[in-house]
Amino acid sequence: MALDELKIGGMGASRRRVEDNRFIRGKGKYVDDVVLPAMLHMEILRSPVAHARIKSIDTSAAWEVPGVRLVLTGETMAARNLAWMPTLSYDTQAVIATDKVRFQGQEVAAVVADDPYIAKDACSKIVVEYEQLPAIVNPDQAKDSSAPLIRDDKVNQDSNKIFDWEIGDKEATEKAFADADVVSSLELHYPRSHPSPLEPCGSIADFDRATGKLTVYMTTQAPHIIRAAVAMVAELPEHQIRIISPDLGGGFGNKVPVYPGYVISILASILTERPVKWIEDKSGNLISTGFGRDVYLKGEMALRKDGKILGMRMHTTSDHGAFFADAQPTKFKIGLMHSTFACYDVPAAYLTSDGYYTNKAPGGVAYRCSFRVTEAMFFQERMIHAAANDLGMDQAEFRRVNLVKDDMFPYRTAFGFLTDSGQYAKCLDLGLEAIGYSSFKAEQEEARKRGKLLGIGISTMTEPLGAGNSREYDIIGIKMFDSAELRVHMTGKAILRTGAKTQGQGHETTWAQIVAHELGIPADDIVVEEGDTDTAPFGMGTYASRSTPVAGAAVAMVARKIRAKARKIAAHLLEVSEEDIEWELGRFYVRGNEERGVTIQDCALAAYSNVPDGMEPGLENNAYYDPPNLTWPFAAYICKVEVDPETGVWDVLKFVAVDDCGVRINPMVVEGQIMGGLTEAYAMANMQYITFDEEGNCIGANYIDYLLPTAWETPGFELHEVVTPCPHHPIGAKGIGECATVGGPAAFVNAVMSAIEHTGVRNVDMPLMPNRVYDAVRNGQDVSGMPPVRVD
Amino acid sequence: MTSLYDEVQTPTDGVPTRRVTMTVNGEKRTVDVEPRLLLAHLLRQGMQLTGTHVGCDTTSCGACTVLFDGRPVKSCTMLAVQADGHDVETVEGMSSASELHPVQEGFKQEHGLQCGYCTPGMMLTSKALLERNPDPSEDDIRWALSGNLCRCTGYQNIVKSVLWAAEKMRAERGEDA
Numbered sequence: 001m002a003l004d005e006l007k008i009g010g011m012g013a014s015r016r017r018v019e020d021n022r023f024i025r026g027k028g029k030y031v032d033d034v035v036l037p038a039m040l041h042m043e044i045l046r047s048p049v050a051h052a053r054i055k056s057i058d059t060s061a062a063w064e065v066p067g068v069r070l071v072l073t074g075e076t077m078a079a080r081n082l083a084w085m086p087t088l089s090y091d092t093q094a095v096i097a098t099d100k101v102r103f104q105g106q107e108v109a110a111v112v113a114d115d116p117y118i119a120k121d122a123c124s125k126i127v128v129e130y131e132q133l134p135a136i137v138n139p140d141q142a143k144d145s146s147a148p149l150i151r152d153d154k155v156n157q158d159s160n161k162i163f164d165w166e167i168g169d170k171e172a173t174e175k176a177f178a179d180a181d182v183v184s185s186l187e188l189h190y191p192r193s194h195p196s197p198l199e200p201c202g203s204i205a206d207f208d209r210a211t212g213k214l215t216v217y218m219t220t221q222a223p224h225i226i227r228a229a230v231a232m233v234a235e236l237p238e239h240q241i242r243i244i245s246p247d248l249g250g251g252f253g254n255k256v257p258v259y260p261g262y263v264i265s266i267l268a269s270i271l272t273e274r275p276v277k278w279i280e281d282k283s284g285n286l287i288s289t290g291f292g293r294d295v296y297l298k299g300e301m302a303l304r305k306d307g308k309i310l311g312m313r314m315h316t317t318s319d320h321g322a323f324f325a326d327a328q329p330t331k332f333k334i335g336l337m338h339s340t341f342a343c344y345d346v347p348a349a350y351l352t353s354d355g356y357y358t359n360k361a362p363g364g365v366a367y368r369c370s371f372r373v374t375e376a377m378f379f380q381e382r383m384i385h386a387a388a389n390d391l392g393m394d395q396a397e398f399r400r401v402n403l404v405k406d407d408m409f410p411y412r413t414a415f416g417f418l419t420d421s422g423q424y425a426k427c428l429d430l431g432l433e434a435i436g437y438s439s440f441k442a443e444q445e446e447a448r449k450r451g452k453l454l455g456i457g458i459s460t461m462t463e464p465l466g467a468g469n470s471r472e473y474d475i476i477g478i479k480m481f482d483s484a485e486l487r488v489h490m491t492g493k494a495i496l497r498t499g500a501k502t503q504g505q506g507h508e509t510t511w512a513q514i515v516a517h518e519l520g521i522p523a524d525d526i527v528v529e530e531g532d533t534d535t536a537p538f539g540m541g542t543y544a545s546r547s548t549p550v551a552g553a554a555v556a557m558v559a560r561k562i563r564a565k566a567r568k569i570a571a572h573l574l575e576v577s578e579e580d581i582e583w584e585l586g587r588f589y590v591r592g593n594e595e596r597g598v599t600i601q602d603c604a605l606a607a608y609s610n611v612p613d614g615m616e617p618g619l620e621n622n623a624y625y626d627p628p629n630l631t632w633p634f635a636a637y638i639c640k641v642e643v644d645p646e647t648g649v650w651d652v653l654k655f656v657a658v659d660d661c662g663v664r665i666n667p668m669v670v671e672g673q674i675m676g677g678l679t680e681a682y683a684m685a686n687m688q689y690i691t692f693d694e695e696g697n698c699i700g701a702n703y704i705d706y707l708l709p710t711a712w713e714t715p716g717f718e719l720h721e722v723v724t725p726c727p728h729h730p731i732g733a734k735g736i737g738e739c740a741t742v743g744g745p746a747a748f749v750n751a752v753m754s755a756i757e758h759t760g761v762r763n764v765d766m767p768l769m770p771n772r773v774y775d776a777v778r779n780g781q782d783v784s785g786m787p788p789v790r791v792d
Numbered sequence: 793m794t795s796l797y798d799e800v801q802t803p804t805d806g807v808p809t810r811r812v813t814m815t816v817n818g819e820k821r822t823v824d825v826e827p828r829l830l831l832a833h834l835l836r837q838g839m840q841l842t843g844t845h846v847g848c849d850t851t852s853c854g855a856c857t858v859l860f861d862g863r864p865v866k867s868c869t870m871l872a873v874q875a876d877g878h879d880v881e882t883v884e885g886m887s888s889a890s891e892l893h894p895v896q897e898g899f900k901q902e903h904g905l906q907c908g909y910c911t912p913g914m915m916l917t918s919k920a921l922l923e924r925n926p927d928p929s930e931d932d933i934r935w936a937l938s939g940n941l942c943r944c945t946g947y948q949n950i951v952k953s954v955l956w957a958a959e960k961m962r963a964e965r966g967e968d969a
Contacts, residue, residue: 024899025843026886029842197907198943247907252943282849282850668903672945676945703852704850717946
């Protein structure tokens with residue numbers, strides 16, 4: 001009899017997580033928990049100013065501090081050709097500054113000592129003389145012809161512009177605008193934010209002179225990319241580099257890039273011939289590592305009177321900081337911004353983009369986002385909201401008219417993406433029903449009598465998750481596929497390794513469920529390992545919600561290879577031909593004689609003790625999976641808020657999330673991802689931003705200035721699901737990790753706008769802090785553009 | 793914290809130390825520490841109790857929360873010498889080898905954690921809450937945990953985890969079972 005899939009922890013089981021067994025006992029192993037014999041400690045000295053020429057650095061007093069083993073400056077790095085390193089966007093980035101500092105927090109020196117306190121003491125003894133230059137803190141300043149050149153280190157760089165880029169059909173779009181009855185427009189800023197995992201970045205480099213092997217424990221979401229990058233930057237042979245990413249205290253895109261601290265710790269270990277640990281403090285993390293967003297977006301929508309969208313044109317201007325270090329696929333300069341409006345039937349579209357250097361930290365990482373998709377979908381849903389209002393149409397009705405219909409798949413978007421599945425209208429209707437949309441108008445009227453303003457905001461979107469395919473997507477030339485390796489031991493237990501890297505998503509639990517689904521081996525009998533490049537198969541890591549779409553597919557495919565071999569073994573054991581063998585979960589049996597069968601465990605034992613003549617022994621295999629397309633989950637997020645016009649404070653009365661991420665491997669884990677993502681969406685809409693004063697000082701360098709929501713403010717979320725399996729994924733799953741962060745912010749903002757737009761306000765830029773909402777209501781005017789600079 | 797095998801290192805010669813005695817997870821410990829050493833660092837590096845995590849260095853995130861005479865404190869901004877004569881409980885002290893504390897069980901059952909970095913602090917704050925308020929409302933829990941940040945879960949499941957633990961603890965005491 002076939003096994004009960006839920007009982008063995010297979011697909012669809014809300015299996016409790018196996019990783020929790022160590023985390024709840026405080027036995028997780030994060031980088032800072034690793035202690036190696038004779039280990040030294042490194043601390044980085046960072047620039048206090050945003051833009052300055054370094055006139056001199058005096059490290060003599062630092063060397064005098066007892067316990068100091070090494071002091072490194074840009075000169076130390078330059079002597080080994082390591083003062084600069086390549087970024088993931090084909091630019092260069094300073095490892096330790098040699099000529100100028102280009103943002104506040106940039107690395108100017110490092111000290112290696114017997115303990116971290118001594119290293120910090122010695123950093124304070126280093127004297128750096130700066131000649132300050134004007135700081136450029138936004139693209140408008142960067143564009144100015146009199147602006148100082150930030151990247152005077154680069155040959156042929158005569159302005160602060162990084163790129164111009166365009167995509168779409170300009171002529172067809174112009175024609176759409178010529179045919180339009182109404183043209184609606186919107187301009188907004190998506191402020192700079194920081195992914196800010198609770199655990200900061202860090203590394204322990206351990207170079208063994210005797211064997212030539214470099215082992216680096218590192219907070220990285222993509223250990224194999226790091227191995228390749230270290231091989232290139234440090235010119236070490238790849239087989240002698242071992243990157244180990246242990247437990248990660250969150251990542252959210254922040255732990256994808258290569259940071260100077262990693263590289264400096266590696267050189268420090270090579271020079272001292274001892275392990276060197278570097279653990280960043282929170283300020284270091286917030287002011288120097290990969291930020292998200294910081295894009296100015298504007299666009300126009302061509303509309304027919306009846307509500308049909310005819311065309312869309314858009315321009316983005318992005319602020320990349322001092323080095324163009326976006327972690328994104330090579331072909332696309334502004335990530336997958338052109339996935340915007342993918343859930344709507346928009347016949348013509350055209351997007352232009354330009355990007356600039358500023359005296360701010362580099363990054364532009366995909367913060368819980370599939371490469372600028374968060375900005376794309378936020379603009380999309382704010383634009384849709386504005387356009388519906390301009391037409392005088394109901395928000396839900398306007399979306400219903402323009403959403404891609406179920407029978408239109410596969411659907412080619414105006415920018416060339418191929419969306420393949422979904423039930424968009426069903427998701428929207430489910431959400432509207434759950435929020436009580438039909439009675440909202442009456443509620444709003446009633447609340448106004450109490451002096452309160454009610455609003456409802458809708459955000460519907462599909463997004464491209466799970467890059468590649470490898471034809472279109474690569475990072476520094478490495479194609480974006482992924483891998484899994486499965487070894488079934490003779491007692492039917494197994495070990496699975498993948499090239500992804502969990503940071504809280506629960507791979508150790510859910511990957512085993514996929515194997516259980518494919519092979520009938522109970523999930524508890526399968527151990528999952530990731531993050532060690534010496535043992536895991538090559539993979540591109542975990543970000544952009546690509547684990548389940550790519551590595552998860554590889555897991556299913558390798559399990560199927562194992563099943564195919566087990567079938568041959570079963571035929572041998574049952575003494576029938578392979579064609580006469582049937583499969584049910586966990587067991588092969590003889591067609592027509594269900595009683596006669598062997599379990600997958602019987603086959604595993606036989607693989608090591610009784611294989612048919614001519615068959616290779618063992619039951620192990622690996623699979624590389626190159627997805628034929630991205631996966632396209634859909635979400636309808638609907639939010640109801642109450643705004644107090646006297647204070648500008650807004651409260652979420654109800655939030656409904658309808659997610660269609662295809663087949664759910666572990667519903668409990670999926671819901672955890674959605675709630676976490678919605679909280680980050682709420683954070684960005686409400687409080688979480690990083691700004692700079694005119695001198696380039698980062699305002700948001702600690703958790704006192706950079707506000708993150710606590711349990712107290714965070715609203716509750718009501719979750720619903722629709723399941724449209726992905727047509728090309730082996731188990732029908734789609735990405736889910738970031739849908740809520742991508743689609744969520746517009747639901748909050750649209751809700752607040754809906755509450756206050758009767759005063760004439762069209763847009764308030766995020767974060768919607770009470771003072772900004774209050775000003776908007778009081779003046780009946782937009783609050784747009786640069787985020788506010790706090791002067792307190 | 794010197795042991796039989798520790799090399800006497802020149803740099804620490806002449807650095808003033810203080811002898812402090814504290815109870816950590818029920819065990820009396822005596823250590824010589826620099827007066828500036830933070831409690832979090834003593835626990836993590838000196839006593840290898842690495843379940844206490846350091847997140848923000850500014851008393852904001854609560855990843856370093858320990859129970860100090862039964863009350864949650866943030867050990868990243870407390871000096872080790874301030875613990876002299878006091879009782880400190882870390883996540884490692886919550887469970888015995890065979891038995892988990894109901895709060896630990898609750899976090900696993902209700903998916904109250906993802907990356908696990910905030911979890912020890914969250915659980916210790918929750919334990920202290922349940923000791924003074926065995927039947928907390930959702931608001932009580934949210935307020936009590938508002939000094940502990942989580943970037944992964946969105947808190948909803950953490951609240952459920954604490955409610956789960958509260959119910960189990962009440963049942964164990966024979967109340968409303």
